[in-house]
Amino acid sequence: MEPVIEVRDLVKYFPIRRGFLGRRVDWLKAVDGVSFAVHPGETLGLVGESGCGKSTVGHLMLNLLKPDRGVVRYKNLDLSALRGPEERRVRRHLQVVFQDPQSSLDPRMLIKKTVGYPLEVNRIARGAEAVARVKAMLAEVGLNEEHVYRYPHEFSGGQRQRIGIARALITEPEFIVLDEPTSALDVSVQAQILNLVGDLQQKRGYAYLFISHDLSVIKHMSHRIAVMYLGIIVETARKEDLFQEPLHPYTCALLAALPLPDPTKRRVRASLQGDVPSPVHLPPGCRFHPRCPQRMEICSLRAPDGLEVLPGHWTACHKYGN
Amino acid sequence: MGATLLEIKDLAVQFFTYQGTVRALEGVSLTVQQGEILGLVGETGCGKSVLARCVLRLIADPPGKITAGEIRFKGRDLLKLGRREIRQIRGNEISMIFQEPMSSLNPVFTVGNQMMEVVILHQRVGRDEARRICVDMLRQVKMPDPEQVLAKYPHELSGGMRQRAMIAMELACRPDLLLADEPTTALDVTVQAQVLSILEELTRQSGAAVLFISHDLGVIAQLCDRVAVMYAGHIAEIAPVAELFASPLHPYTSGLLQAIPRIDEGKAALKVIPGAVPGLIDPPRGCRFHPRCGQRLAPCDREVPAFLEPAPGHCVACHLYASGGRG
């Protein structure tokens, strides 16, 4: 099946300016060569800790940022090359749901307008028809028709996330970036939202990029998973394969560090020393080598190439190189 | 474990706001034994942070007020102590660490300055001795280059290091009780693992008891000896950790456990607790969980359930276990 959206060798650096004249002193290498594809009806989970660049990847895929190198292709169209009406036609198919239910909705805007404006702005529908679609969408995410006349602060966190989802889905997109959609929610509400998102995908065949730092949520939601560290992907695999046989030492460390909600399964917790280094001064060779418990000599000299070690299971680590 | 260190009895706290009176805590009772790690778990608005702050009398008087109950620490009622006596206890016998270390460490003073201030204040030693104690503590929390760290400002340290400095600072005076309010929620998972290891090691070594507050059931399962589950200002259930996870009695607890996605099991859909946490200005009558409860009985919307002990060491506030009912 053809992928809905594909990124190839994506690179994005942010300049760090210091000094009186704001000279560019260094680069923050947020994304440093990322490639993957997402197919219709599939969820790709993007997991990593803070500073690994996963949110930046999401922004790049939505054309909110232009890549410095590499390309984002939506159905064979290069996103950064699009202009004007073409770009608008494509935009409605790429939507996003954000993390923070507090700030992802405009507090001064009625829900009617918040959920409805994408229709207007993309010239899909207006007036009474738009309102009708808004009401239908709200019903689908589990809210009441009457809610169109309310403001965000009258809703709980979970309900606000539902509104955010409604806004994302109203233009009938094909690809949605979910950037930590449940990280700010309580456990019981998180379950409701995750179920909703999953059901909608089954009904409508959306492709999702599910960004999170929480491996258990990622496992529950994704079909395939990509693990990011300091701007690159270190491992990609189908969900079952990743958890049964993690290849990259970082993935193993993430799994080991995850606290299991089962007191009978207590185990040695921390296998990783030190803090996540900054994306400004990258270690030479393999980025992970200073913290890697399975470090070899070659790891500080040369960055490993990616390799498909098992069918459908890709990783970049010298352990599997030749 | 040992004798009872902290005993909270029937605590009630209210906040007076323009919208009305928020009944944040009502009828809360729990105990912390010497040397144990008691987990306090609940969702937003359940009152766990308020409870911890009550122990150290950190609730701002308007708008908050402790309207009933007592908090006995080593036999003395903390709520009746004068201001000077409470200050003696804070940082010395009872310490607290917070979720966001950036806002609990003063950004204009160096870490060393703040740590030594606490030590000098409570242990009445000179600067050199205080410095030695601080470096020693930092070494115990596995901070690289402890002497260097003393000279740094909080913003120069990473989140994990700041939290470790916070732990070192609060444990420097060897308190008997440490209140930890979501100390690892804002940290990355690998850093969280390190901080939890350090916390567990140090408190076991010194014999301090810990009241560990979190909304993350995984962390609670891995760290705590006993667990108290809170919902909307009430305590729902208290039990030893293995028993709570294996056989939860309160419908809320079992609902929570079924709602979390697990790495070690595959689940098709998460079982959901319908509805949302109620507002505390006008909470539901009787058991505050009853509107969302799948096992509702007749008295649930009228009477607040009493705190019962259907199994030894395992307490629950639910009408399902009232004498004569199912157990």
Added chain:
Amino acid sequence: MAVNGAQRSIPEPITLNPLFDEFRKQYAWQIRELLFTIRLLRRNPSAVAGFVIIVAMVLMALTAPLLAPYNPIQLSLVDRLNPPCMAHFFGTDELGRDILSRVMYGARISLWIGVVVVLIAGGLGAVIGAVSGYLGKGVDNLIMRVMDVILSFPPLVLAMALAAALGPSLNNAILAVAFVMIPKFARMVRGEALAVKERQFITAARASGAGRFWIVRHHILPNCFSSVIVLGTLILGEAILIAASLSFIGLGAQPPTPEWGAMISVGRKFLMDQWWYATFPGLFILVTVIGFNIFGDALRDVLDPRIRR
């Protein structure tokens, strides 16, 4: 403390008329907020005092044609320079006109000046500030430097220069004062725009395909609304003062217009022996400006989100 309104229900509205109903549903929250604001203001002594003053001035202005005892521009050379007495509460001026009536009509003019200045300066300033803050970089730099230049002049001096250049008349005075006030609004709104710009709903709007000007109009400006109102009440007082000063030096209202500043200007000559001439208009300027200032201060406090919750 999370005070969750999740279970709060809006009471069933009484269906009088479908259109009115629609209006009521849509603005239910605004109406509630307004009532809440009014409640908070009622408890604040300076808000009440300021409000009373403002209402008194507004009433005086509105009812001047009905209640003023004399025609403000009617001459009566017989009654020149009479001190305050039963027939003329505030005395008469050098042409025999009743000062009380002139002061009452003067309120109309001063308030009109204040309101128009705030509308123009507030409207233009807010748009300039919002666009500048949202677009950022070069545009922001350029606009803000221009605003800085305007702000670097003492407002009265600049207003004088403009009014003189445009020609002495009341309308020109209004334009001059409005121009001088624009940067104050622009600066403030720009600051708010910078903060609002970073919030996630703006990114969401961009991702949904909203253009820059749409975002400024529908997202940024509404979120700056309450601070514009507060600044407006404070600027209103200042505008009245500057306009009066312009009239004082002859650049604003021209005779026989009974503008307060113009009256003081002429009354200056008579200050020694006929104290009432300049004193009453001056007193009214003082009280009006104070009224707007203390009300604006109290309003700012009340609308501050931290105090409200």
